[in-house]
Amino acid sequence: MKDAQNKKPAEEIFFAYHQLRTPLISSKWIAEMLLKGEAGTINPEQESLLKDLYSAIGHANRLVGHLLSTARIDSGELHVKPESVDLERVYSDVIKEFQPMIVKKSHTLVFKKPKDLPRVNTDPRYLQEILDNLISNSIKYTPDKGKIELSINAEKSFFLFTVKDNGMGIPKAQQKKIFNKFFRADNAVQKSNDGTGLGLYIVNGLAKSLGGKIWFESSENKGTTFYFRLPIKY
C-alpha cells in the first residue's frame, strides 16, 4: 500500500477510509464463508454469534461508506459524470436490493411511474445513492407491515421522485435539523442505534451536486414523504 506522505488533506482522508475498508471487507467475506459452513459445520450458538458479527461489520462498513461520501461532498471531490440513464433499470436494481428487507418487515411496496419513462441525463451512481438512502430510511423507520410508496413523475424539464411511508415520522421541532451532519431525530435514536446520522446529509449534498433539490413533509407517528427534484439534463 502506498504511504500517506505528500498527500493533500482530502486525499489523506480518502486514503484512511480506504485503509479502514479493506479489513472490513475481508472480515465480511470471511464471516459469510463461516456462516455458509464453507469452513466446517457451525453449531447454533456459533451461528448466532457469527450473525451478530456480520451485522456489526455491516454497520461499520456503512459508517465508513457514509464518511467517505461525506468527505467527498465536503471537499468538492464528487466529480459528477452525467450519462443517459434508464430509470427503469435504476429502480429495478434498487427494489431488488431492498426486497429482502421489505419481506423481512412484511412491508407493502408500491411503485408508481408513467407508462413511458424518458431517460435522464445524470450521474447514475449518485442518483442510486440518493434513492438507496431514502428507501433504506423508509423501510427502517416504518413499523412492520407498513406501506412504502415510490413514485416518479416526469415533468417538462425535471423528474420528481417521491419516497413515502407511513412510519414514525420526524418530530416537528427537529425537522429543521434533519439534513445536518450527524443529526439523528430522537425517535430514530430510540428505534435503532445503527444509523450514522449522515444519510440525509449525503442525500442533500448529492442532490445539490446533480442540480436537484430535496425536501420533505412529515408528521410524527403518521409518516414521511421525501421529494427529490432532478433536472432531466444535468
Next chain:
Amino acid sequence: MEKNKNSSKTILLVEDDKSLNKIIRLKLENFGYNVLLAEDAEEALKILDAHLPDLIWLDIYLPGISGLELLKKIRQNRKTKDLKIAIVSVSGNNLKMEIAEKFSVKDFFIKSNYNLDELIKDIGNILNK
C-alpha cells in the same frame, strides 16, 4: 456443475491484501477457476510474461506501481493489450474509474457492494461474454 464449467478458465488475481487475496483465491478455486496470484504490479507483469490468463482481476490500489499504471502497461503491450480486465476496488473513485475507461475497462466492481459469491458470478459473466 459450475465448477466444471469454469475449470478451463484462468484468472490472474492482482490483490495486495493478504487476507483478501487468500479468501478470494479460495473462493475462485471453489468455483473451479485456475488462479494465478500477484501481490503487486511487478509480480503481475512477470506472470503475464509467462502466462496469458482469460481475465485479470485487478485491485486499483496497489503498492509501488499502481493498478492504473499496471493497466496502462498491459494495454501498451501487444501481447496483453486485449485481455479482459475487471477492476475490483474498495471504493468508487470517479477519477480513477474515468482513467481506467480510457484504457477500455468497462467492468468496475466495488467490493463493499457485494458478497463474494455474487461478485465472482458477475466476473464469470464477463468471461462468458
